[in-house]
Amino acid sequence: MMGTAAGFALSGKIVFASSFAIFATGRAWEQIRNSIASPNINVKIVGSHSGISVGEDGSSHQALEDIALMRVIPNMKIIVPADAIETEKAVFAAAEIQGPVYIRTSRPKTPVIFNENYEFHLGRGAVIRKGADITIIATGIMLNVALEAAVKLFNQKIDCRVVNMPTIKPIDREIIISSASETGAILTIEEHSIVGGLGSAVAEVLAEENRNAFFKGVGIPDKFGQSGTYEELFAFYGLTSENIMNEVLEILKKKRK
Amino acid sequence: MADCSSLEKMANTIRQDIITMLTNSCSGHPGGSLSSADILTVLYFHKMRINSKNPKWPDRDRFVMSKGHAAPVLYASLARAGFFDVSELLTLRKLGSILQGHPDYKLTPGVECSTGSLGQGLSIANGMALAGKLDKKDYRVYALIGDGESQEGQIWEAAMASAHYKLDNLCVIQDFNGLQIDGPVEEVMNVKPLPEKWRSFGFNVQEINGHDISEIISAFDKAEEEKGKPSIIIANTIKGKGVSFMEGQCKYHGTPPTKEEGDKCPVQPNHRFFVISTRLVFLTLV
Numbered sequence: 001m002m003g004t005a006a007g008f009a010l011s012g013k014i015v016f017a018s019s020f021a022i023f024a025t026g027r028a029w030e031q032i033r034n035s036i037a038s039p040n041i042n043v044k045i046v047g048s049h050s051g052i053s054v055g056e057d058g059s060s061h062q063a064l065e066d067i068a069l070m071r072v073i074p075n076m077k078i079i080v081p082a083d084a085i086e087t088e089k090a091v092f093a094a095a096e097i098q099g100p101v102y103i104r105t106s107r108p109k110t111p112v113i114f115n116e117n118y119e120f121h122l123g124r125g126a127v128i129r130k131g132a133d134i135t136i137i138a139t140g141i142m143l144n145v146a147l148e149a150a151v152k153l154f155n156q157k158i159d160c161r162v163v164n165m166p167t168i169k170p171i172d173r174e175i176i177i178s179s180a181s182e183t184g185a186i187l188t189i190e191e192h193s194i195v196g197g198l199g200s201a202v203a204e205v206l207a208e209e210n211r212n213a214f215f216k217g218v219g220i221p222d223k224f225g226q227s228g229t230y231e232e233l234f235a236f237y238g239l240t241s242e243n244i245m246n247e248v249l250e251i252l253k254k255k256r257k
Numbered sequence: 258m259a260d261c262s263s264l265e266k267m268a269n270t271i272r273q274d275i276i277t278m279l280t281n282s283c284s285g286h287p288g289g290s291l292s293s294a295d296i297l298t299v300l301y302f303h304k305m306r307i308n309s310k311n312p313k314w315p316d317r318d319r320f321v322m323s324k325g326h327a328a329p330v331l332y333a334s335l336a337r338a339g340f341f342d343v344s345e346l347l348t349l350r351k352l353g354s355i356l357q358g359h360p361d362y363k364l365t366p367g368v369e370c371s372t373g374s375l376g377q378g379l380s381i382a383n384g385m386a387l388a389g390k391l392d393k394k395d396y397r398v399y400a401l402i403g404d405g406e407s408q409e410g411q412i413w414e415a416a417m418a419s420a421h422y423k424l425d426n427l428c429v430i431q432d433f434n435g436l437q438i439d440g441p442v443e444e445v446m447n448v449k450p451l452p453e454k455w456r457s458f459g460f461n462v463q464e465i466n467g468h469d470i471s472e473i474i475s476a477f478d479k480a481e482e483e484k485g486k487p488s489i490i491i492a493n494t495i496k497g498k499g500v501s502f503m504e505g506q507c508k509y510h511g512t513p514p515t516k517e518e519g520d521k522c523p524v525q526p527n528h529r530f531f532v533i534s535t536r537l538v539f540l541t542l543v
């Protein structure tokens with residue numbers, strides 16, 4: 001499928017090629033690398049059913065590595081939309097950009113966060129909630145969970161900034177650097193392996209730009225997924241507002257020492 | 258009518274270019290370049306509708322070099338067809354060259370897609386042929402695959418799709434030289450029986466002598482007349498064809514000639530080439 005998409009793109013088309021995220025990025029990785037990304041042609045890969053939220057199908061169908069797989073390929077850009085509106089805007093943005101793009105989508109019904117006036121800009125994060133104590137950087141459907149955690153923490157007088165990071169590559173360095181210096185602590189949250197995804201991308205920027213900021217990456221801890229309901233799996237792997245609250249409190253303890 | 262004798266001369270020029278390039282680069286794949294030299298000569302100097310001064314002309318015929326390690330024969334053909342200067346051939350595989358070890362779409366005028374990872378070219382050719390149908394264009398797509406390459410599963414997945422979509426604007430050529438890097442294809446992983454396989458996948462099949470210019474021309478013409486299904490030409494060839502000590506030798510799949518071997522000028526005796534310096538120029542005396 002990816003090879004044929006390359007042929008279409010080489011004939012002047014803007015191609016959207018879609019499959020489950022694990023197969024789109026995993027099975028066809030080398031075709032993407034050699035036939036699409038190296039010649040830098042207009043194939044937009046849409047990986048659906050990403051992460052553990054695919055649920056009962058289990059590990060074989062749960063892409064926890066797809067962002068990492070796409071991130072190492074030169075010319076590739078990666079967008080992880082947080083809701084239906086952002087997905088729609090991202091698709092149009094991807095069509096406008098020259099070269100390959102990976103868009104990561106999810107299976108379950110996802111709360112709509114943005115309204116029709118929302119503007120998507122490739123490579124830019126956005127502060128969704130202002131705050132001064134710590135910054136939570138979220139991507140994809142974890143944005144909603146991060147916002148829930150921020151509201152609950154506010155009741156405990158903890159002032160969380162929440163940044164939506166829909167583009168993982170190129171990553172918005174400026175928003176990471178400014179958030180690190182203004183809040184002194186960063187927590188990332190993603191429905192992906194802690195290896196190679198949002199957390200790694202943010203950590204790379206912090207390692208170069210701000211080694212004083214406290215950092216914690218939350219995601220799937222270098223393990224395969226398993227069968228279960230979406231809600232059970234999120235609880236099992238700590239992708240809940242309660243767990244984010246605990247992680248935030250842990251970081252703030254260190255920060256205040 | 259095609260002038261077979263001038264095409265034969267061009268094929269020999271291209272063979273000499275291949276030897277010169279590889280002797281100079283000290284790495285690369287002579288065997289499969291030499292086995293397909295006659296096929297590429299017919300495509301680039303007789304059959305394909307191309308314009309070397311406008312390589313991206315939308316109505317051009319496309320050639321996909323799926324067996325990307327045979328890049329030297331592609332580069333020599335493109336240079337001789339005027340896509341870039343012949344002197345570029347001596348930069349093969351050198352730092353900064355437009356001629357990479359395997360074809361690179363971004364760097365080389367006339368190269369239609371990046372290949373080198375075997376098994377992927379037929380899928381790409383399918384996409385080009387489907388795009389041609391979608392755009393109601395009459396260009397044709399040619400894809401050269403290897404026999405060893407046909408051990409890749411993706412070839413057969415693509416073959417299924419070519420027939421499913423009735424891609425009669427697609428012509429596959431299988432360079433059946435019988436050898437791959439590790440030995441005879443039949444011993445490494447047998448791909449036979451090929452005509453039966455392709456027929457059962459829904460292809461119009463022809464078998465030819467891949468070194469006979471007039472047979473090659475007539476096979477391409479017949480393939481073009483076929484409607485409603487894709488075509489394959491199984492070209493029986495000799496690996497290393499034209500260089501006596503390379504013919505039928507596995508070793509020369511991926512081993513370039515030594516300087517001494519290259520200087521012996523092993524191709525046809527009525528053609529000579531001179532390497533005047535490492536930077537330069539070949540003179541071909543016919």
